[in-house]
Amino acid sequence: MGSKLTSRKIDYSKWYNEIVINADLAENSAVRGCMIIKPYGYAIWERMQAELDKMFKETGHENAYFPLFVPKSLFEAEEKNAEGFAKECAVVTHYRLKNDEDKPGKLKVDPNAKLEEELVVRPTSEAVIWNTFKSWIQSYRDLPILINQWSNVVRWEMRTRLFLRTSEFLWQEGHTAHSTKKEAIEETILMNQVYANFVENYMAIPVIQGIKSASERFAGAEETYCIEALMQDGKALQAGTSHFLGQNFAKAFNVKYANTHGALEHVWATSWGVSTRLIGALIMTHSDDNGLVLPPNLAPIQVVLVPIYKGEKQQKEIAKVANHMKKALESKNIRVKFDNRDKFKPGYKFNEYELKGVPLRIAIGPKDIENGTVEIARRDTFSKTLVDQDEVVDFISMKLDQIQSDLFQKALGFRESHITEVETFKEFKKIIDKKGGFVSAHWDGTEETEEAIKNQTKATIRCIPLESKEEQGKCVFSGNPSKQRVLFAKAY
DSSP states (O other), rough: OOOOOOTTTTOHHHHHHHHHHHTEEEEESSSSSSSSEOOHHHHHHHHHHHHHHHHHHHTOOOOOOOOEEHHHHHHTTSHHHHHGGGGGGGEEOOOEEETHHHHHHHHOOOOGGGEEEEEOSOOOOHHHHHHHHHOOOGGGGGGEEEEEHHHEEEEESSSSSSTTTTEEEEEEEEEESSSSSHHHHHHHHHHHHHHHHHHHHTTOOOEEEEEOOOOGTTOOOEEEEEEEEEEEOOOEEEEEEEEEEEEEHHHHHOOEEEEEEEEEEEEEEEEEETHEEEEEEEEHHHHHHTBBOTTTTTOOOOOEEEEEHHHHHHHHHHHHHHHHHHHHTTTOOOOOEEEOOSSOOHHHHHHHHHHTTTTTEEEEOOOHHHHEEEEETTTOOOEEEEEEEEGGHHHHHHHHHHHHHHHHHHHHHHHTTEEEOOOOOOHHHIIIIIOSEEEEEOOOSSEEEEHHHHHHHOOOEEETTTOOOOOOEEOOOOOOOOSSEEEEEOOO
């Protein structure tokens, strides 16, 4: 499969990019800042989609689809949202090309085909959705509306990195409308919990649930809830956000409903989303210098069967056993691949599936046929076990559960060892520069202090943890009174 990857300790960024490319997840496209998600990478996204979609529907949400293009007048209706995204917007100004008279065979924009109103390529869909909700909502009987959309969005990025930050990316965005503030806040918290459940139980990544500071809040939101994860290089990654939008969009688009008394009131709103950046989080949390490491719950292939043989006779004997084993595992809803390609040697295949992070590998050779055994290797620990063929299904089921749990516990142990309480700004800078991870420190609650810390250390407030206790203290930077600690970190 090629040479070993660059070590994480030598160059973490290069290591990450090499995994994405060599594990066949994605590649850069001809369009600057955009990526091509290859079949294996997209298979992981499909697994994420399937589980999240199930969770959304279990909580009463329905899928819909809204236009890619948002008229500029709609986009700018909610001023804070428009201002927050303005610098990242791609804009369509013309609707036609024509032959270039000066360059035969080439095309140019037809200057006579200028749109009457520019169209923003959606960076997020609040504007177009709330303009739609206006015609859907008349009375309290129409509420709540619980909508989710699977789509792509465009946010023009100058500095891009595959999965983590690209000009176009895939995501889901939930948009809900409610009759009361209480109900909307409950929805916001619920969906943040759904995200936390998914990321911890399927991705095996521990997260901290919290609230964003005012400066880190989603543009147009009253409150932003989030889940924050910690990567192996000590940087934080925002894994998901859920926003309480108050009545900001309802007022911007004049969306009112008649209450039980017939009086008109503005609707309350939420929005929430996760994106393909979760694949980046998956890579950076679990993978090692040998390649990708995937948690079984999300792995497109959970078990790969690799035959080892000489000659056609051995090949047929092993294939018979392997196919029987494959069917037995699939009957337990285990995702299995039997790699019977004869153009590649077993060593090549071992290396390939190690690089692609397949949780378990079963090797079957002539001696295994003779002895009624197989060798099963774990990708995460590289341990190998000789298992009787009639015990394979139970062993595999048990091991997949164990790997899922072990990966979570390993990541949790790393995170817990990288949450450091500090009392002084000197300590703060030392931890941020040398150790990394989350720094738990008192903050006076002002944007001025937050900005000053960011400018001096590149660390931002990742969240105000939901579980944080009120405690009297002094701000780590200003020395002013503080009522609780918040979590700072450098972040992606």
